[in-house]
Amino acid sequence: xxxxxxxxxxxxxxxxxxxxxxxxxxxxxxxxxxxxxxxxxxxxxxxxxxxxxxxxxxxxxxxxxxxxxxxxxxxxxxxxxxxxxxxxxxxxxxxxxxxxxxxxxxxxxxxxxxxxxxxxxxxxxxxxxxxxxxxxxxxxxxxxxxxxxxxxxxxxxxxxxxxxxxxxxxxxxxxxxx
Numbered sequence: 001x002x003x004x005x006x007x008x009x010x011x012x013x014x015x016x017x018x019x020x021x022x023x024x025x026x027x028x029x030x031x032x033x034x035x036x037x038x039x040x041x042x043x044x045x046x047x048x049x050x051x052x053x054x055x056x057x058x059x060x061x062x063x064x065x066x067x068x069x070x071x072x073x074x075x076x077x078x079x080x081x082x083x084x085x086x087x088x089x090x091x092x093x094x095x096x097x098x099x100x101x102x103x104x105x106x107x108x109x110x111x112x113x114x115x116x117x118x119x120x121x122x123x124x125x126x127x128x129x130x131x132x133x134x135x136x137x138x139x140x141x142x143x144x145x146x147x148x149x150x151x152x153x154x155x156x157x158x159x160x161x162x163x164x165x166x167x168x169x170x171x172x173x174x175x176x177x178x
Contacts, residue, residue, distance in 0.1 A: 003067055011059050022051055025068060029075045035133045036079035038122055050078035076138055080148060083130055120170045128163035135160050 001009075001020070009017030026047060033043035033050070053074050061070055121129055130149065134140040135156070140148070142156040149156070 004063070007058060007061065007067070010055060018055060021054075025071050026051070028068070029071060032072060032075050033079055034118060035121055035137060036076070036083065036130060038126075042082070046079045046082050047075065049082070050075040053078060072138075076134075077148075080130070083126060084149070086126070116174070120167060123170070124163055124166055127159050128166055131156050131159035132163035132167075 001017075006017055006021055010021050029050065030043060030047050033046045034040070037043040037046055050071075054071055057074065061067065121132065124132065131145055134145045134148070135142065142153045142160070145151075145156040146153040151159075
């Protein structure tokens, strides 16, 4: 079944088509959720909530751009909504602007498996993790991040710099362990 037909059937409430769409995109979107959430259970909750929104809003999909990109945006926004609900996130935001540099030496990054990197990202404080994911992985600008999270552009830059410094420290510790 082509994508347009699948979308139409999903909009019409065909549960088989909805399952097909979910199964096609859920594994990738769970990976997105895992970058924003500390636990697999909370990532699965965000994924579930996100797909409820996908099916609710599917009739508004304009068929411009990829369906996967459209779904990813909904999933990311759902993860951000969840983070906004969590009061601890606000406590992680530091308003001062600090400039740290991440310099990787000795090929540590090349030896780092994707699962190790995901583990390091999950261990970051929430504020660092969210901004790092949005800027480095999702491609948002600091201005866009500031607007999405209701923080200043400088706070976004600060959180990103601190996330990089955090990763640098963790990577250096891994280098000495290996």
